[in-house]
Amino acid sequence: MNPKQKHNKKQKLIDDYGQNCWWCGKFLPRNQLTIEHLRPKSRGGSDCIENLRLACLSCNQSRGNSLYPPNWVRG
Numbered sequence: 001m002n003p004k005q006k007h008n009k010k011q012k013l014i015d016d017y018g019q020n021c022w023w024c025g026k027f028l029p030r031n032q033l034t035i036e037h038l039r040p041k042s043r044g045g046s047d048c049i050e051n052l053r054l055a056c057l058s059c060n061q062s063r064g065n066s067l068y069p070p071n072w073v074r075g
Helices: 003-017 057-063
Strands: 034-037 052-055
Touching: 003 034, 003 052, 034 057, 052 057
Parallel strands: none
Antiparallel strands: 034 052
């Protein structure tokens, strides 16, 4: 995504879901929200809006390229 596309998609996600991390629910200022791919690009995911959510940096980084939520432990 180029910077303009990223800005527009982030705004669309804020409009649709608010300024909360998709995973932990923490409210964050716009500049602290990262764009998270539900299906990581390394696993065939795309930049389409349906595959994107907003996340805090901690949740985004801890999830890596997993298909599961951050810190998910198989039971």
